[in-house]
Amino acid sequence: MRKPRIRSLLLAANLLLLALPLGGLWMLRLYESALVRQTESELVAQGAVIAAAYRAAWRGLPAPPLPEARDWAPRGASLDLARDTVLPAPPEALPPMQPPEPQAQRAGALLQSVLVETQLVTLAAMRVMDRNGTVVASSREELGLSLAAQQEVALALAGHPASALRARVPTRSVPTHASSISRGAALRVFVVQPVLEQGAVIGAVLLSRTPATLDQILWGKRFEIGGLVLAVLLAAGALAVFIAYTVGRPIQAVAAQARAVAAGARVPLDRTRRSAVREADELWAAITAMAVTLEQRADYIGAFAAEVSHEFKTPLAALRGGLELLQEHGASMTEAERERFLAQAMGDVLRLDRLVRRLLELARAEAPQPRAPERCALAATLAAIVEPYAEAGLPVTLAGPAVEVAIGRDMLREVLANLLDNIRQHAGPGAECRISWEPDAAPGKIGILVADNGRGVTSGNAPRIFDRFFTTARNAGGTGLGLSIVRSRLEAAGGQIRLLPEGPGARFLITLPLA
Numbered sequence: 001m002r003k004p005r006i007r008s009l010l011l012a013a014n015l016l017l018l019a020l021p022l023g024g025l026w027m028l029r030l031y032e033s034a035l036v037r038q039t040e041s042e043l044v045a046q047g048a049v050i051a052a053a054y055r056a057a058w059r060g061l062p063a064p065p066l067p068e069a070r071d072w073a074p075r076g077a078s079l080d081l082a083r084d085t086v087l088p089a090p091p092e093a094l095p096p097m098q099p100p101e102p103q104a105q106r107a108g109a110l111l112q113s114v115l116v117e118t119q120l121v122t123l124a125a126m127r128v129m130d131r132n133g134t135v136v137a138s139s140r141e142e143l144g145l146s147l148a149a150q151q152e153v154a155l156a157l158a159g160h161p162a163s164a165l166r167a168r169v170p171t172r173s174v175p176t177h178a179s180s181i182s183r184g185a186a187l188r189v190f191v192v193q194p195v196l197e198q199g200a201v202i203g204a205v206l207l208s209r210t211p212a213t214l215d216q217i218l219w220g221k222r223f224e225i226g227g228l229v230l231a232v233l234l235a236a237g238a239l240a241v242f243i244a245y246t247v248g249r250p251i252q253a254v255a256a257q258a259r260a261v262a263a264g265a266r267v268p269l270d271r272t273r274r275s276a277v278r279e280a281d282e283l284w285a286a287i288t289a290m291a292v293t294l295e296q297r298a299d300y301i302g303a304f305a306a307e308v309s310h311e312f313k314t315p316l317a318a319l320r321g322g323l324e325l326l327q328e329h330g331a332s333m334t335e336a337e338r339e340r341f342l343a344q345a346m347g348d349v350l351r352l353d354r355l356v357r358r359l360l361e362l363a364r365a366e367a368p369q370p371r372a373p374e375r376c377a378l379a380a381t382l383a384a385i386v387e388p389y390a391e392a393g394l395p396v397t398l399a400g401p402a403v404e405v406a407i408g409r410d411m412l413r414e415v416l417a418n419l420l421d422n423i424r425q426h427a428g429p430g431a432e433c434r435i436s437w438e439p440d441a442a443p444g445k446i447g448i449l450v451a452d453n454g455r456g457v458t459s460g461n462a463p464r465i466f467d468r469f470f471t472t473a474r475n476a477g478g479t480g481l482g483l484s485i486v487r488s489r490l491e492a493a494g495g496q497i498r499l500l501p502e503g504p505g506a507r508f509l510i511t512l513p514l515a
Contacts (some may be wrong), residue, residue, distance in 0.1 A: 002282070010078035013239045014035070016239070017239070032206065033080055035211045036081055037357065038165055038211070039212070040077040040078070040079050040191060041077045041189035043124060043189060043209060044163075044193070046207055047205045048075075050193075051193045052109055052398045054203060055197050055202070057111060058103060058195075058197070060108075078163055079164075079165055081165075084164075085165070086166065087164055089148060089164065093145035094145060094146050095143040095145060096133075097132070101131070109126075111137040112143075114437045115128070118139070123209055124207050125208045126205070127147065127207075128204075129157075129205075130202070130203050131157065133149075134148075151164065151186055153191045156192035156194045161194060163189070163190065165189060167188075168186060168188040187209070190203055190206065191207050192205070193207075251280055261372055261486060262364045316348070318348050322341045322342075322344050323345060326338065330375075333436060374406070374407060375405065375407070375515035376412060378402075382412075385416045396432075397432070397435070399435075400438075405435070408493075415497075418483065418486045422482060426455070427452045431452050431453060434451050436448075446511070446512055446513075448509070448510040449507065449510075450510065453504060466483050466484060490511075495512040497510050
């Protein structure tokens with residue numbers, strides 16, 4: 001199962017936490033605009049009723065019967081806080097240029113008490129004007145003044161219904177608080193409805209009211225909002241606990257195991273419980289690999305130290321014994337005896353010198369330094385390697401296509417030199433060697449066969465032939481490190497070597513990656 005990464009979990013958690021307040025703000029902004037539209041719709045409805053009442057009072061007669069076909073003219077809300085500009089506060093009412101029409105004044109007198117009583121319920125300010133904009137009925141103190149200079153009133157007197165948002169001038173003498181209905185609002189909704197009689201404008205109805213504010217709505221929903229905030233905090237806490245459990249806890253466990261490995265403890269490598277994210281599993285796999293490597297290296301160092309001490313013990317013991325004899329009985333020895341002991345000591349010193357040099361070569365082979373990828377032409381490189389051996393009496397035959405392999409010339413020379421030295425040392429007189437190469441079964445690999453016609457490797461020695469210090473030619477100066485160096489060099493280059501069981505002679509198959 002593909003597990004999410006830590007950044008995916010953190011991103012999802014942050015997006016969720018950000019979406020809650022941002023989404024809430026966006027919804028509040030929409031709700032604020034909806035409150036304005038609701039106020040406008042209510043004022044439109046009230047204006048239609050007052051306009052109809054004014055028209056009836058203006059006629060002074062019962063209204064004529066309605067025709068069967070009605071001209072429906074619904075008026076919907078049109079204000080939008082995101083689109084419409086909030087205009088300044090309305091201008092002051094001015095004295096009229098001419099007295100109000102008598103007919104309009106009589107109709108207004110009939111509606112005056114209606115407007116005052118209606119405002120107590122609707123909270124809207126209402127004015128009825130004649131065709132010139134003079135107020136003939138009002139729920140406020142503008143009776144007898146002209147509102148024709150107000151922009152939306154002028155549109156209505158021209159026969160066009162209008163709505164506007166205007167800044168509200170707060171009443172400083174009255175304190176505001178969260179539960180007040182309109183005193184804390186910053187704007188006011190104005191709606192003007194023209195009054196028509198047979199297509200002609202006979203007046204207009206102006207209504208205004210502050211919409212409900214978000215503060216008022218939030219105060220009214222304070223308990224619900226408090227519950228929502230508590231839920232958000234609980235969700236954030238749950239997310240934090242979840243992330244700490246799925247991410248922090250496995251990493252802490254792996255860190256504790258890493259500290260134990262660093263302190264030298266052998267940590268159990270089996271793990272039955274998995275974490276919820278890939279990074280923790282990858283980190284655990286890396287720590288496990290590191291622990292295995294360290295334990296293998298510790299075992300290797302222990303075994304290596306034991307083998308080295310064993311290999312050094314014999315020549316050192318012989319050298320010490322010879323020197324002690326020379327020191328104690330050198331004066332009584334003949335010249336031939338002294339020469340014999342000195343020759344044995346020199347042989348032991350030379351063996352120690354060979355062991356030290358080969359051990360250095362093995363150390364470099366098993367701990368290769370980082371280097372750039374190398375390549376060489378296989379046929380040309382092999383021809384240059386075998387030339388001095390052919391001149392020294394070891395015939396070598398080469399056969400294979402022209403290819404390039406992913407190994408340096410010097411490293412390949414060291415590998416082949418060790419194998420050719422083994423042939424000269426172990427194959428016996430008249431030994432010949434054949435080196436052939438062809439593509440390996442694995443894609444991108446090539447197999448190099450190094451074979452001789454000598455005595456071969458016995459079945460008892462074959463399993464140990466690549467072990468350090470294993471040699472059957474110790475008396476001839478063999479150190480038993482040559483094939484170990486060859487294997488380490490090839491593994492560092494991405495290749496391998498193995499001994500083929502079939503004869504005749506010894507047959508080594510080298511596998512190398514193609515360049």
